[in-house]
Amino acid sequence: xxxxxxxxxxxxxALGDKARQFISRPRQMLINGQWVxxxxxxxxxTLDPATGSVITEISEGDAADIDRAVKAARAAYxxxxxxTMTPSARERLLHRVADLIEENAxxxxxxxxxxxxxxxxxxxxxxxxVAIETFRYMAGWPSKITGDVLPLSVPFAPDQxxxxxxxxxPVGVVxxxxxxxxxxxxxxxxxxxxxxxGCTIVLKPAEETPLTALRLGELICEAGFPDGVVNxxxxxxxxxxxxxxxxxxxxxxxxxxxxxxGKIIAKAAADTMKNxxxxxxxxxxxxxxxxADLDVAIPGAASAIFFNQGQVCCAGSRLFVPDxxxxxxxxxxxxxxxxxxxxxxxxxxxMINPLVSETQLNRVMNYIDIGRREGASVIAGGRRRxxxxxxxxxxxxxxxxxxxxxxxxxxxxxxxCVQRYNDVNEVIRMANDTIYGLGASLWxxxxxxxxxxxxxxxxxxxxxxxxxILDVAMPFGGFKQSGYGRELGKEVxxxxxxxxxxxxxx
Ligand code: NAP
Ligand code: MG
Numbered sequence: 001x002x003x004x005x006x007x008x009x010x011x012x013x014a015l016g017d018k019a020r021q022f023i024s025r026p027r028q029m030l031i032n033g034q035w036v037x038x039x040x041x042x043x044x045x046t047l048d049p050a051t052g053s054v055i056t057e058i059s060e061g062d063a064a065d066i067d068r069a070v071k072a073a074r075a076a077y078x079x080x081x082x083x084t085m086t087p088s089a090r091e092r093l094l095h096r097v098a099d100l101i102e103e104n105a106x107x108x109x110x111x112x113x114x115x116x117x118x119x120x121x122x123x124x125x126x127x128x129x130v131a132i133e134t135f136r137y138m139a140g141w142p143s144k145i146t147g148d149v150l151p152l153s154v155p156f157a158p159d160q161x162x163x164x165x166x167x168x169x170p171v172g173v174v175x176x177x178x179x180x181x182x183x184x185x186x187x188x189x190x191x192x193x194x195x196x197x198g199c200t201i202v203l204k205p206a207e208e209t210p211l212t213a214l215r216l217g218e219l220i221c222e223a224g225f226p227d228g229v230v231n232x233x234x235x236x237x238x239x240x241x242x243x244x245x246x247x248x249x250x251x252x253x254x255x256x257x258x259x260x261x262g263k264i265i266a267k268a269a270a271d272t273m274k275n276x277x278x279x280x281x282x283x284x285x286x287x288x289x290x291x292a293d294l295d296v297a298i299p300g301a302a303s304a305i306f307f308n309q310g311q312v313c314c315a316g317s318r319l320f321v322p323d324x325x326x327x328x329x330x331x332x333x334x335x336x337x338x339x340x341x342x343x344x345x346x347x348x349x350x351m352i353n354p355l356v357s358e359t360q361l362n363r364v365m366n367y368i369d370i371g372r373r374e375g376a377s378v379i380a381g382g383r384r385r386x387x388x389x390x391x392x393x394x395x396x397x398x399x400x401x402x403x404x405x406x407x408x409x410x411x412x413x414x415x416x417c418v419q420r421y422n423d424v425n426e427v428i429r430m431a432n433d434t435i436y437g438l439g440a441s442l443w444x445x446x447x448x449x450x451x452x453x454x455x456x457x458x459x460x461x462x463x464x465x466x467x468x469i470l471d472v473a474m475p476f477g478g479f480k481q482s483g484y485g486r487e488l489g490k491e492v493x494x495x496x497x498x499x500x501x502x503x504x505x506x
Contacts, residue, residue, distance in 0.1 A: 204234065320427050
């Protein structure tokens with residue numbers, strides 16, 4: 001056996017029986033409660049990023065399959081047990097999905113680690129657990145989505161009595177397009193609130209990571225959802241994704257991914273005047289204040305960028321350090337980076353895992369080269385690790401400044417750009433000097449700093465003494481070119497319901 005196939009069988013032996021069985025055959029798409037092949041008969045391969053080897057074949061949906069799925073979702077929305085189901089019955093179904101994810105959590109974590117590359121233990125504790133919590137939290141909403149009674153005083157009919165109220169109704173058939181960085185978690189963030197609101201769904205997972213979405217589809221069938229309520233069509237963005245965005249029978253598109261594709265989707269959706277919500281890229285600042293507890297801020301800033309190999313939309317990718325702490329912080333970050341073990345995610349001791357694909361590997365390595373050429377100092381990492389798999393060392397670029405490409409563009413890898421500052425007003429300006437506005441963190445022990453600086457930061461989430469903490473109760477979304485609409489919390493219901501005003505003349 002050569003080294004690559006040796007590696008491949010070692011990784012497969014790290015899988016439990018259920019995960020191994022799931023990948024032992026080609027996987028189909030879920031349309032109208034049935035597992036079916038693409039009408040074209042085409043398939044594509046999903047790869048293990050730790051080895052580059054094929055995991056299994058996946059049915060490749062295109063416009064014709066999207067059309068079938070949308071028709072099934074439309075029929076389920078208009079005329080099925082789902083359309084007349086009581087809120088409490090919807091709640092029970094959502095709770096059942098949460099329970100089933102929990103019962104199959106180890107298998108899902110293994111599939112996620114295999115398909116995305118990430119650490120299996122972290123996938124279990126974060127991706128899978130947060131997916132469970134998301135379904136549980138959203139399961140609480142169906143019986144609590146209410147309209148208002150309106151005190152009317154119609155001026156041109158003062159002697160007539162009217163009764164006014166609002167209904168909050170589901171928006172209808174929803175198209176959902178998600179990325180590969182948190183595959184199951186993104187399914188949960190998208191599906192749970194849409195289902196809580198009474199919508200029906202066609203979801204397209206990312207081509208790189210379809211496995212857990214398809215396993216979730218099985219669990220949704222097992223939970224007892226009526227046929228056609230949830231349809232899952234794997235395929236490519238420019239075919240399946242574009243067809244979903246353009247389809248006349250889709251009422252709303254919810255997208256998470258790059259700003260570039262977000263703009264394409266918003267423009268395409270305008271043709272049919274679809275309601276659109278976009279959760280896009282970021283270049284989030286982490287600001288260490290002069291009074292910060294550096295024992296907290298240094299490991300915090302490292303994990304803000306290295307978690308999930310930096311493939312996080314709100315990763316703390318620009319770090320601002322005051323002059324007086326610059327050397328100590330750089331030294332601490334370099335030490336931190338050197339302790340992170342690099343290797344496949346199926347071994348939970350490995351804290352830096354492969355990037356999701358060869359494309360991402362090349363993209364990130366190219367940015368590191370650009371950074372070097374533009375004059376950044378590489379004080380940790382900077383290289384690809386190994387020749388198989390898509391591993392990149394945790395990388396710290398020091399002495400960066402606002403005009404560098406690596407500071408301006410989203411890299412989506414384990415690459416931190418450090419900038420120094422010496423004045424608080426200056427650092428707020430520097431932090432906001434980006435087209436993005438998704439997240440930001442402030443590291444300080446001074447409550448005055450928190451009260452004064454938080455309102456000046458142009459970002460949808462501001463963390464204090466932490467970063468990347470997302471909770472299902474806390475709305476999440478972007479300012480500026482990081483998108484619009486808020487996921488999670490009660491605000492997400494705004495995305496999946498609309499208001500109908502009713503006026504009754506007595
Ligand atoms: P992407 O192209 O934005 O992909 C996200 C999703 O959109 C995928 O399901 C993709 O399908 C689909 N898609 C692509 N083109 C489409 C189109 N014309 N119409 C409809 N859907 C379309 O992101 P990527 O290529 O995976 O990654 C590129 C960069 O995006 C990353 O380096 C990173 O900067 C950024 N990104 C951001 C986030 C985030 O959470 N903010 C997540 C992932 C990536 P496929 O299956 O064909 O990819
Ligand atoms: Mg894969």
